[in-house]
Amino acid sequence: MKKILVLHTGGTISMHEDQDGDVETGLNNPLIDVKMAIPNVDLTVESIFNLPSEHIGPEHMLQLQRRILAAENEFDGVVITHGTDTLEETSFFLDSTLSVDFPIVMTGAMRSSNELGSDGLYNYHSALRVASHENSRNRGVLVVMNDEIHAARFVTKTHTTNVATFGSPISGTMGLLTKRQIIFFYDLPKRLVLPVAHVQKSIPVLKAYAGMDGQLLELLATANIDGMVIEALGAGNLSKEAATGVHYLLSRNIPVVIVSRSFNGVAEPVYDYLGGGVQLERDGVIFATSINGQKARLKLLIGLDNQLNNHDLHDYLHQL
Ligand SMILES: NC(=O)C[C@H](N)C(=O)O
Numbered sequence: 001m002k003k004i005l006v007l008h009t010g011g012t013i014s015m016h017e018d019q020d021g022d023v024e025t026g027l028n029n030p031l032i033d034v035k036m037a038i039p040n041v042d043l044t045v046e047s048i049f050n051l052p053s054e055h056i057g058p059e060h061m062l063q064l065q066r067r068i069l070a071a072e073n074e075f076d077g078v079v080i081t082h083g084t085d086t087l088e089e090t091s092f093f094l095d096s097t098l099s100v101d102f103p104i105v106m107t108g109a110m111r112s113s114n115e116l117g118s119d120g121l122y123n124y125h126s127a128l129r130v131a132s133h134e135n136s137r138n139r140g141v142l143v144v145m146n147d148e149i150h151a152a153r154f155v156t157k158t159h160t161t162n163v164a165t166f167g168s169p170i171s172g173t174m175g176l177l178t179k180r181q182i183i184f185f186y187d188l189p190k191r192l193v194l195p196v197a198h199v200q201k202s203i204p205v206l207k208a209y210a211g212m213d214g215q216l217l218e219l220l221a222t223a224n225i226d227g228m229v230i231e232a233l234g235a236g237n238l239s240k241e242a243a244t245g246v247h248y249l250l251s252r253n254i255p256v257v258i259v260s261r262s263f264n265g266v267a268e269p270v271y272d273y274l275g276g277g278v279q280l281e282r283d284g285v286i287f288a289t290s291i292n293g294q295k296a297r298l299k300l301l302i303g304l305d306n307q308l309n310n311h312d313l314h315d316y317l318h319q320l
Pocket residue numbers: 010011012013051052053054082083084085086108109110111
């Protein structure tokens with residue numbers, strides 16, 4: 001018998017449509033009363049929050065992380081239901097800070113509980129199947145939706161409303177659920193897991209654009225921020241003016257992390273001119289490999305909480 005801990009946090013999977021067709025959160029999470037029968041699986045169900053995922057932040061992620069750590073010796077796996085808007089961030093935070101070998105599987109839904117074609121119960125069932133499967137161990141945090149398994153490290157929400165919203169543009173889908181099987185296509189490269197104690201850091205994320213000036217960056221340098229992430233152009237480049245703004249931030253010892261605003265691919269220094277990635281890196285900018293802005297923000301937060309020196313912070317964010 002496998003013992004699985006289920007932590008419900010809210011999100012569309014637990015919401016319902018009202019008479020006007022608007023989607024809202026109820027007083028209690030209806031998933032608590034759902035009897036999900038999986039052979040040889042014993043469920044312990046807790047409603048840790050009942051929040052839309054836009055109301056979930058690093059403090060909630062830390063609370064979830066601590067609950068999972070406390071469950072380590074008691075359970076064989078954990079399933080978390082969560083709103084999809086920030087699911088990739090919670091899954092990434094847990095993946096980056098937890099080194100447990102049991103499966104941690106997150107899921108959600110795109111259609112609420114009383115909508116036609118609601119995908120919530122199906123995804124919940126799928127997540128339980130994956131969490132109780134022997135091959136799911138030692139794979140970090142997994143995201144299961146729409147018959148697919150994704151690694152927290154690479155998954156992102158790709159569509160505003162489609163039930164097939166989650167994708168892993170860089171790595172591809174990690175696995176599949178069929179009626180009878182759970183199939184994994186690849187193992188992940190090893191990553192460094194770091195503990196985290198405090199999550200109150202001010203780390204804004206800015207998106208670069210053609211004609212971006214340095215004014216906002218210079219303003220931010222005086223706003224007591226701990227670091228900043230820029231979703232840069234292409235492989236990791238900025239306008240000349242933005243590069244000057246970045247230089248100003250770096251001269252005040254504010255770490256600046258670069259990712260790409262492109263949906264797919266790895267950010268790395270390629271171009272050697274003002275604003276090009278090579279010169280940005282020479283100036284002290286950190287390139288985060290293979291993650292998007294919202295994940296780079298969490299990674300910088302964790303690195304800073306561990307008081308990594310400049311060299312180690314570079315290495316940490318470079319890692320896949
Ligand atoms: N599909 C969803 O779950 C979206 C919802 N707004 C949430 O993230 O809570």
